[in-house]
Amino acid sequence: MARMVNENGCGEETRSPEPQGPGRGAARAGPQHAGARELANLYSPGKRCQEWICVVLCFSLMAFNFIHLLANFHLGHMWYLLLGIVGGILTADFASGLVHWGADTWGSVELPIFGKAFIRPFREHHIDPTAITRHDLIETNGDNCMLTIVPLANMAFNFLTLSPAEIYHSYPWYCFVFALAIFVTLTNQIHKWSHTYFGLPRWVVFLQDCHIILPRKHHRVHHVSPHETYFCITTGWLNYPLEKLGFWRNLEDLIQGVTGEKPRADDLKWAHKVK
Numbered sequence: 001m002a003r004m005v006n007e008n009g010c011g012e013e014t015r016s017p018e019p020q021g022p023g024r025g026a027a028r029a030g031p032q033h034a035g036a037r038e039l040a041n042l043y044s045p046g047k048r049c050q051e052w053i054c055v056v057l058c059f060s061l062m063a064f065n066f067i068h069l070l071a072n073f074h075l076g077h078m079w080y081l082l083l084g085i086v087g088g089i090l091t092a093d094f095a096s097g098l099v100h101w102g103a104d105t106w107g108s109v110e111l112p113i114f115g116k117a118f119i120r121p122f123r124e125h126h127i128d129p130t131a132i133t134r135h136d137l138i139e140t141n142g143d144n145c146m147l148t149i150v151p152l153a154n155m156a157f158n159f160l161t162l163s164p165a166e167i168y169h170s171y172p173w174y175c176f177v178f179a180l181a182i183f184v185t186l187t188n189q190i191h192k193w194s195h196t197y198f199g200l201p202r203w204v205v206f207l208q209d210c211h212i213i214l215p216r217k218h219h220r221v222h223h224v225s226p227h228e229t230y231f232c233i234t235t236g237w238l239n240y241p242l243e244k245l246g247f248w249r250n251l252e253d254l255i256q257g258v259t260g261e262k263p264r265a266d267d268l269k270w271a272h273k274v275k
Helices: 034-041 045-071 075-105 114-127 129-134 137-161 164-194 202-209 239-245 247-259 265-271
Strands: 002-005 011-014
Touching: 045 114, 045 137, 045 164, 075 114, 075 164, 075 247, 114 129, 114 265, 129 164, 137 164, 164 202, 239 247
Parallel strands: none
Antiparallel strands: 002 011
């Protein structure tokens, strides 16, 4: 099955009797797939502990910074605040695409430490896309929380050490960083919702329908093998322009030309695993 992407970012499916190239005919057997079972079993107690620590630290810092942003708000900041929020959302969407593309396309589960901890979930997700809907809050959001701890900690330190005048002049930047941190933190939760078709809160469905967060129909474009497009999973706003520019494809060609590594080779290996 192949999918063409139309100008609205929606996938139009066409069926063909034969696979459209290497890996396109790989079986997708969900949680019963041999590769999916093996990858799920690699989720370790140590990984769980890391996720718990990151979630607690992230949300504690987020609450602290939010209180200080409110305390230092001035009406003169309004337009900068709005620009910072929009800029933070767009940056988070691009960052989600860059990380998603990198982990989908390169690397291996066999890499020391990093492979099992951070590449493994991406391999599992392509074999068993609904596995994410069975993950709890900690497993879903732990790694994204880890990414935002340092910028949130730096912001908290600034609020504690800078003068009110210095905070006033840096306030638009803090709004940008805070919006970026929120949407990076929520990216995998939003991604999880894009795979959830039953029991979603109405406000989540509303945000999806308005394309404020990643819509379910929009994300289905990515999940057509060999998973080579529509990598941005926060809002998905940047997927269509990046696809029209051939951004990911050109980047892959450049890296393959320099290194000789084939894109998605490890992903394909796990998709074809039968025992």
